[in-house]
Amino acid sequence: MEDEQSFSDICGGRLALQRRYYSPSCREFCLSCPRISLRSLTAVTCTVWLAAYGLFTLCENSMVLSAAIFITLLGLLGYLHFVKIDQETLLIIDSLGIQMTSSYASGKESTTFIEMGKVKDVVINEAIYMQKVIYYLCILLKDPVEPHGVSQVVPLFQSAKPRLDCLIEVYKSCQEILAHQKAPSTSL
Amino acid sequence: MGLVSRGTAAAGLGPARAAVRPRPPDAVPNLISTPPPEGAAPGSSRVPSMVLKAFFPTCCASADSGLLVGRWVPEQSSAVVLAVVHFPFIPIQVKELLAQVQQASRVGVAVLGTWCHRRQEPEESLGHFLEGLGAIFSHEPWLQLCRERGSKFWSCKATHRQVPTCPATSGEDQVMLVFYDQRKVLLSQLHPPAALPDRQAGDATASAVGLAAVFDTVARSEALFRSDWFDEGPVRLSHWQSEGVEASILVELAKWAAGPICLLLTCLLSLVSAASACRMFKLWPLSFVWSKLSTCEQLRHRLEQLTLVFSTQKAKNPTQLMRKANMLVSVLLDVALGLVLLSWLHRKDRIGQLADALIPVADHVAEELQHLLQWLMGAPAGLKMNRALDQVLGRFFLYHIHLWIGYIHLMSPFIECILWHVGLSACLGLTVALSILSDIIALLTFHIYCFYVYGARLYCLKIYGLSSLWRLFRGKKWNVLRQRVDSCSYDLDQLFIGTLLFTILVFLLPTTALYYLVFTLLRLLVVTVQGLIHLLVDLVNSLPLYSLGLRLCRPYRLAAGVKFRVLEHEAGSPLRLLMQINPLSYSRVVHTYRLPSCGCHPKHSWGSLCRKLFFGELIYPWRQRGDKQD
Numbered sequence: 001m002e003d004e005q006s007f008s009d010i011c012g013g014r015l016a017l018q019r020r021y022y023s024p025s026c027r028e029f030c031l032s033c034p035r036i037s038l039r040s041l042t043a044v045t046c047t048v049w050l051a052a053y054g055l056f057t058l059c060e061n062s063m064v065l066s067a068a069i070f071i072t073l074l075g076l077l078g079y080l081h082f083v084k085i086d087q088e089t090l091l092i093i094d095s096l097g098i099q100m101t102s103s104y105a106s107g108k109e110s111t112t113f114i115e116m117g118k119v120k121d122v123v124i125n126e127a128i129y130m131q132k133v134i135y136y137l138c139i140l141l142k143d144p145v146e147p148h149g150v151s152q153v154v155p156l157f158q159s160a161k162p163r164l165d166c167l168i169e170v171y172k173s174c175q176e177i178l179a180h181q182k183a184p185s186t187s188l
Numbered sequence: 189m190g191l192v193s194r195g196t197a198a199a200g201l202g203p204a205r206a207a208v209r210p211r212p213p214d215a216v217p218n219l220i221s222t223p224p225p226e227g228a229a230p231g232s233s234r235v236p237s238m239v240l241k242a243f244f245p246t247c248c249a250s251a252d253s254g255l256l257v258g259r260w261v262p263e264q265s266s267a268v269v270l271a272v273v274h275f276p277f278i279p280i281q282v283k284e285l286l287a288q289v290q291q292a293s294r295v296g297v298a299v300l301g302t303w304c305h306r307r308q309e310p311e312e313s314l315g316h317f318l319e320g321l322g323a324i325f326s327h328e329p330w331l332q333l334c335r336e337r338g339s340k341f342w343s344c345k346a347t348h349r350q351v352p353t354c355p356a357t358s359g360e361d362q363v364m365l366v367f368y369d370q371r372k373v374l375l376s377q378l379h380p381p382a383a384l385p386d387r388q389a390g391d392a393t394a395s396a397v398g399l400a401a402v403f404d405t406v407a408r409s410e411a412l413f414r415s416d417w418f419d420e421g422p423v424r425l426s427h428w429q430s431e432g433v434e435a436s437i438l439v440e441l442a443k444w445a446a447g448p449i450c451l452l453l454t455c456l457l458s459l460v461s462a463a464s465a466c467r468m469f470k471l472w473p474l475s476f477v478w479s480k481l482s483t484c485e486q487l488r489h490r491l492e493q494l495t496l497v498f499s500t501q502k503a504k505n506p507t508q509l510m511r512k513a514n515m516l517v518s519v520l521l522d523v524a525l526g527l528v529l530l531s532w533l534h535r536k537d538r539i540g541q542l543a544d545a546l547i548p549v550a551d552h553v554a555e556e557l558q559h560l561l562q563w564l565m566g567a568p569a570g571l572k573m574n575r576a577l578d579q580v581l582g583r584f585f586l587y588h589i590h591l592w593i594g595y596i597h598l599m600s601p602f603i604e605c606i607l608w609h610v611g612l613s614a615c616l617g618l619t620v621a622l623s624i625l626s627d628i629i630a631l632l633t634f635h636i637y638c639f640y641v642y643g644a645r646l647y648c649l650k651i652y653g654l655s656s657l658w659r660l661f662r663g664k665k666w667n668v669l670r671q672r673v674d675s676c677s678y679d680l681d682q683l684f685i686g687t688l689l690f691t692i693l694v695f696l697l698p699t700t701a702l703y704y705l706v707f708t709l710l711r712l713l714v715v716t717v718q719g720l721i722h723l724l725v726d727l728v729n730s731l732p733l734y735s736l737g738l739r740l741c742r743p744y745r746l747a748a749g750v751k752f753r754v755l756e757h758e759a760g761s762p763l764r765l766l767m768q769i770n771p772l773s774y775s776r777v778v779h780t781y782r783l784p785s786c787g788c789h790p791k792h793s794w795g796s797l798c799r800k801l802f803f804g805e806l807i808y809p810w811r812q813r814g815d816k817q818d
Contacts, residue, residue, distance in 0.1 A: 111751040
């Protein structure tokens with residue numbers, strides 16, 4: 001079962017949330033961030049090249065121009081491969097764990113998997129971010145030493161930064177699956 | 189076996205196959221009322237409402253029908269399938285084989301269920317036969333996997349022996365299929381290693397938790413994977429090596445040759461270290477010199493590393509093995525780079541050119557220092573210095589430089605010979621050559637070091653004198669016993685002399701401070717250059733090249749974790765996942781497998797450095813090993 005909804009992030013950009021329900025114990029949420037815009041790319045390239053041309057007129061060395069081209073190319077490749085995240089996916093599988101994948105614009109994917117035994121809970125937290133108060137979804141990990149403590153907080157969807165309405169959808173789905181985990185442990 | 193009825197898998201392709209028995213209402217009475225069979229380990233009970241996960245190797249997905257053999261992990265409700273036993277087989281022989289494997293590997297290998305791969309039209313007889321096998325090999329729960337030819341979707345059932353006494357309610361168990369690549373899981377190593385290396389404990393107390401248990405099971409079951417289809421054994425197995433055991437001629441030859449080679453090299457290295465530890469080198473002037481030269485430090489470090497690599501003891505765990513491999517590759521690369529440097533130096537007589545250029549450079553440095561001192565003796569930067577002190581200090585340092593130039597000219601005929609022999613040492617490694625370069629720089633700028641020490645000592649004395657007399661000027665005194673400043677009543681003549689001395693020192697301060705400043709800057713410049721060389725040497729020493737190469741070429745060997753991918757799914761059939769290995773990131777590889785370096789690192793923070801500079805205390809940029817802390 002698959003459906004898609006449109007939300008917005010904390011800066012007002014458009015996000016698309018795709019939900020896939022594979023089975024009662026396995027769900028996937030995919031948040032797509034806005035793509036790199038041609039306008040900003042052109043603006044940056046023009047600025048760099050104008051600055052290089054200004055330097056060239058000063059020092060009459062054509063190496064400056066070739067260097068500027070290389071820098072622009074390398075900078076763009078580096079940005080696409082290391083910085084620009086296109087999609088963030090959360091896969092939650094009952095009794096196995098939670099997996100977060102970030103796909104970069106160049107196709108690179110970086111994945112983290114947290115086993116269900118280490119997950120204490122999935123909550124929505126508030127944070128003060130510059131002049132705003134924002135909400136973010138995070139996973140609380142169990143502390144091996146202290147049974148009721150939290151050893152680490154892992155924030156989710158850090159580059160997409162969706163607003164509360166989107167987070168509530170994801171949160172409700174996750175809690176349905178996590179409820180299977182909690183039920184036997186509380187009765188024990 | 190008196191087990192209470194539980195829900196079973198509902199994973200058939202049609203309702204006729206599904207054997208749905210709903211779960212009792214409350215999980216608690218189930219657990220409590222389930223008596224452990226034979227009073228044995230809690231391992232045979234199951235965590236209720238946990239989805240049953242079947243880890244299935246991808247190599248067996250196309251195998252013929254047979255029995256599933258593997259390990260059942262009750263805490264996570266997962267069945268790790270290791271191999272498939274094909275028909276025909278004799279149950280006694282299968283049980284014997286499993287007992288052998290269990291004894292050899294301490295893994296609780298058992299028959300988990302049946303595997304049915306239907307290539308032609310459905311064979312009902314086979315189906316009944318397979319169900320009958322459940323009676324011969326009893327296991328809780330009994331897994332039944334089935335695959336139609338040409339269909340991607342499998343059917344899974346997990347049945348429990350049940351006594352239909354309790355009333356049934358809603359809820360059914362599900363089975364999840366997780367495919368894994370057996371070869372990669374076998375060879376990979378999880379970081380951080382979750383399982384203890386202690387292998388004396390039996391299966392039930394294996395402390396690997398979570399998915400590390402799967403890795404642990406596969407890694408320890410090597411005994412099961414040793415037979416292949418070409419062996420004329422009683423039982424025919426299917427696993428990742430069943431089409432032929434993997435081996436490499438080079439690896440076998442290397443293993444065979446490693447023994448005698450290691451022995452020989454260990455003897456040679458012990459001879460070398462015995463020679464270097466002989467008493468002659470421990471006499472005072474020589475031992476002092478050796479401790480200050482960074483070349484000796486580097487050579488000692490390399491000797492230690494080589495001794496460790498070629499020691500005849502086998503590595504106890506994978507970390508030690510990686511460390512040995514990293515050291516060996518680092519030494520080989522070092523020697524290779526050193527030979528490249530050597531060939532470059534000896535081409536076109538570069539050593540002769542260097543030797544010819546060295547004396548003029550040293551002369552040039554000395555001349556520049558003389559100009560600097562002349563400048564300081566005049567009116568440097570428009571400041572007015574105390575003429576008498578200025579002349580004294582300036583002439584003192586000029587005489588020093590004169591001595592130094594004389595010394596360099598004395599050495600000049602031998603420079604080329606020395607350089608040629610030193611250049612040969614580059615074949616010991618690039619790091620040794622760089623250390624020698626650093627030592628040569630230190631020797632050539634020895635006069636700068638001397639000037640710095642003189643300037644710093646003078647300045648230090650002055651500062652202490654000034655602070656003490658300033659206290660006297662204010663009527664205070666430093667109480668040594670209480671380590672604090674106390675008031676004190678001085679006599680008039682004490683105050684008078686004290687104030688006079690204070691004034692003299694204050695007016696002489698700019699001169700001394702300027703000399704101190706200039707020579708400290710020069711010294712810091714030399715220290716920075718030496719520091720950069722040491723940084724480069726440290727980099728070559730400590731970079732784990734073998735681990736980085738392994739991460740590049742065989743990323744599955746160094747695993748940070750796992751990742752899952754959901755395969756094509758159809759409503760009604762069980763969920764299929766593909767488990768892949770998530771390799772370690774390069775920064776974590778370097779961090780985990782970093783080799784220990786010489787230990788010659790600056791130990792000051794910026795704050796303490798500035799404080800020492802202000803008070804004129806001598807700065808030792810790095811501590812050699814064995815120096816006591818201040």
